[in-house]
Amino acid sequence: MATLNAHIAFNGNCEEAFDFYSRVFGSQVNMVMRNKDIPAEVPSPAGEAESDKILHISLPIGDNCMLMGCDMPAAFGEATRCNSFNISISTDSEAQTEKFYNGLLEGGKVNMPLDKTFWGAYFGMVVDKYGVQWMISYDYGQ
Numbered sequence: 001m002a003t004l005n006a007h008i009a010f011n012g013n014c015e016e017a018f019d020f021y022s023r024v025f026g027s028q029v030n031m032v033m034r035n036k037d038i039p040a041e042v043p044s045p046a047g048e049a050e051s052d053k054i055l056h057i058s059l060p061i062g063d064n065c066m067l068m069g070c071d072m073p074a075a076f077g078e079a080t081r082c083n084s085f086n087i088s089i090s091t092d093s094e095a096q097t098e099k100f101y102n103g104l105l106e107g108g109k110v111n112m113p114l115d116k117t118f119w120g121a122y123f124g125m126v127v128d129k130y131g132v133q134w135m136i137s138y139d140y141g142q
Contacts (some may be wrong), residue, residue, distance in 0.1 A: 001063065002065070004067060005059060005066040005067070005068060005069040006068065006087045007051070007070070008068070008069045008080035008087075008130075009069065009070055009072040010054075010071050010079055011072055011079050012071050013071075014053070014070055014071045015032075015071075016055050017130045017132075018054075018059055018067075018069060020106075020129075020130075021059055021067060022059060023103065024099075024106075025059070025061050025067075025100065026099075027059055027060050027072055029057055029058065030058055030060055031056065031057065031058045032054065033054070033055040033056045035050050035051050035052070035053050035054075035073075036051040036054065037053050045073040045075040046074075050071070050073060053073075054070050056068065056069075056070055057069050065089075067087075069095045072078050074106060081132070085125040085133065086135045087105065087132065087133070087135070087137070088134075088135040088136075088142075089134065089137070090139065091136060091137065094138055095121050096138070097124075097136050097138040099131050100134075101124045101126060102112060104126045104136070108128040109127050110125070111123070111130075111133065112124055112125035113124060114136070115121065121138060121139050122138040123135070123137040123138075124136055124137075
């Protein structure tokens with residue numbers, strides 16, 4: 001079976017964002033590579049001033065999901081967010097839903113308040129302080 005994971009590009013604050021996500025989700029980053037880790041013989045779009053920026057970072061969320069990210073190299077332009085994309089997380093309980101929702105809300109804003117829905121879920125939407133849109137849901141029928 002295929003696995004779908006999310007990857008988010010940031011404008012120089014990827015490490016800060018993943019420290020935040022690590023606290024929210026209660027997991028530890030399991031891989032960090034910086035631009036300076038790229039072997040000298042491998043072409044890189046990152047300039048010398050970007051040597052300490054994140055090339056790749058990954059954070060496990062649950063048993064089967066990985067949140068990944070990087071700092072966008074200046075040569076690729078600025079990373080932007082669009083309003084047609086959300087990262088959706090299915091939780092194991094109402095309590096976990098509240099923990100994730102409230103954690104992601106710190107410094108962010110509510111798109112949809114956390115509440116019981118007509119489709120049988122405890123669901124809410126938030127935009128975190130980095131502009132990333134999240135949907136957090138606990139399905140009562142699971």
